[in-house]
Amino acid sequence: MADGYARLSSQPQCVIVHVDVGTQGLGAAVHNASCGRAPVLIFAGLSPYTIEGETRGSRTEYIHWIQDVPDQKQIVAQYCRYVGEIKTGKNVKQMVNRALQFAMSEPRGPVYLCGAREPMEEEVEPYELKQEHWGPVSPSALPQEAVERIAGLLMEAKEPLLITGYSGRNHAAVGELVKLADTVKGLRVLDTGGSDMCFPANHPAWLGLRYGVDESIQTSDVILVIDCDVPWINTQCHPKPDAKIIHIDIDPLKQQMPVFYLSAFIRYRADSYTTFKQLHTYLTNHVNYSHKLQSNTFTERWTALKDSHTHKLQTIADLAKPNPSSNIYNTSYLSALIRRTLPKAAIIAIEAVTNTAFVADQIQATIPGSWINCGGGGLGWSGGGALGIKLATDHIGPKKFVCQIVGDGTFLFSVPASVYWISQRYKIPILTIVLNNKGWHAPRRSLLLVHPTGHASKASNSDLNISFAPSPDYAGIAKAAAGGNLWAERADTVDALQRLLPEAVKAVEGGVGAVLDCWVGGEEGREEKERGIEGGIEEEREGGGKAVLIG
Numbered sequence: 001m002a003d004g005y006a007r008l009s010s011q012p013q014c015v016i017v018h019v020d021v022g023t024q025g026l027g028a029a030v031h032n033a034s035c036g037r038a039p040v041l042i043f044a045g046l047s048p049y050t051i052e053g054e055t056r057g058s059r060t061e062y063i064h065w066i067q068d069v070p071d072q073k074q075i076v077a078q079y080c081r082y083v084g085e086i087k088t089g090k091n092v093k094q095m096v097n098r099a100l101q102f103a104m105s106e107p108r109g110p111v112y113l114c115g116a117r118e119p120m121e122e123e124v125e126p127y128e129l130k131q132e133h134w135g136p137v138s139p140s141a142l143p144q145e146a147v148e149r150i151a152g153l154l155m156e157a158k159e160p161l162l163i164t165g166y167s168g169r170n171h172a173a174v175g176e177l178v179k180l181a182d183t184v185k186g187l188r189v190l191d192t193g194g195s196d197m198c199f200p201a202n203h204p205a206w207l208g209l210r211y212g213v214d215e216s217i218q219t220s221d222v223i224l225v226i227d228c229d230v231p232w233i234n235t236q237c238h239p240k241p242d243a244k245i246i247h248i249d250i251d252p253l254k255q256q257m258p259v260f261y262l263s264a265f266i267r268y269r270a271d272s273y274t275t276f277k278q279l280h281t282y283l284t285n286h287v288n289y290s291h292k293l294q295s296n297t298f299t300e301r302w303t304a305l306k307d308s309h310t311h312k313l314q315t316i317a318d319l320a321k322p323n324p325s326s327n328i329y330n331t332s333y334l335s336a337l338i339r340r341t342l343p344k345a346a347i348i349a350i351e352a353v354t355n356t357a358f359v360a361d362q363i364q365a366t367i368p369g370s371w372i373n374c375g376g377g378g379l380g381w382s383g384g385g386a387l388g389i390k391l392a393t394d395h396i397g398p399k400k401f402v403c404q405i406v407g408d409g410t411f412l413f414s415v416p417a418s419v420y421w422i423s424q425r426y427k428i429p430i431l432t433i434v435l436n437n438k439g440w441h442a443p444r445r446s447l448l449l450v451h452p453t454g455h456a457s458k459a460s461n462s463d464l465n466i467s468f469a470p471s472p473d474y475a476g477i478a479k480a481a482a483g484g485n486l487w488a489e490r491a492d493t494v495d496a497l498q499r500l501l502p503e504a505v506k507a508v509e510g511g512v513g514a515v516l517d518c519w520v521g522g523e524e525g526r527e528e529k530e531r532g533i534e535g536g537i538e539e540e541r542e543g544g545g546k547a548v549l550i551g
Contacts, residue, residue, distance in 0.1 A: 031377065086120075154224070162180075165193025209357055349404045490517040
């Protein structure tokens, strides 16, 4: 929840856990907050360090011995921007403020503080700090010579491409990127992160979300990589040898990744919002460049871009048509119906794994902050994340509808018993769409990328132990956790989906949480998937691209 709240609001949140075991219980959530650059302060207690009653707070329980470990901070240190121990109450405000400075300075992320019971029980004289002295580090800009150099490369390029992954976490950066794409007509924008709405789908330069595999990467002559962790997957797709690659990032060295490199001939540490603004401002104010940008060359590129965008949208729309010979539906049809049914300003908390590219194609987000994924690989984020996002809209405003779109396996990872009890207890209604394809399909995708014709490629999902047959009653699990006060249904046909989805939306708008278990592919498609057949995926391949193969 803290992660989701922080991601939407850009305000730091605090999580309090119990000593070493509570810290371990955070598990993948710390990984997600780190990869997602969410400013979250974690505080945990330590076992008391006195035994005989020497100070107030000495050990009083059996568990104080069992939970005393050599270095509790190291449990999460490699995921945190800062770790520290509060050893006295006399400087507790300074310690907390220092931790928050790290959490809020780029690259943002989780920080961890811990303290034993003795300093927590310490009596101190009240004191104050000037909070204006404890702000984060201000964003950095490109040096002027870099602006000039990059602008020149964009003007010379015949097929320029901008790849981003999380620049949209600063909602203001979206508008500046649009201005840059409007200025350099012919520049295309590809999202290979899928964790934020970085560029609007209704813009002609939009190439959508593809996890590091797209034809544009292979054909572009100038590639600008900005705020992106994985611009391409080298074994699947990579730029041509003579492509000029420029890398700009708040963390260009990816200091928490032991292995990372790009074949960029120049790289800069700079803020994406500032970078976009610097570039489009320089280009429009440059006498020669501003004149050249109005030439027939750029006008023709703009026309070609519009035509390509129109064709892309039509291809995506064609994938969302139900099979006329049956009453079953695929992920594309479901996602398109979600887009038409939800309120226009709704926020999507997405954790669809292998279906993510299909969902993104159909949702076609255009509003900054309207599409949020964790940015990491710890499955189960979206349950609590969606609650935190909804809580942020309710408390900060404006209030918005929040829809969680989640795979069936990921739904189980999200600890639904806690998610829907909290949703009911604190009146945080969200809509959950469960993409029920009867199993984990990411492992199959992964093995096929390495051994496409191996023995496992011919095995059924049951043989690979990735089948969920018999399918759990996901909506029923959620309803039980909410004490029965939850709208819960299952849609296994087009007719059922068309009838139930508006009902679910209406329930949430009325203050009641809703879970719709969507049988993607219907019973027939689910049986095919159980036998190891992709069942409904192949016909969507063009829309999702090879991204569907990347779990």
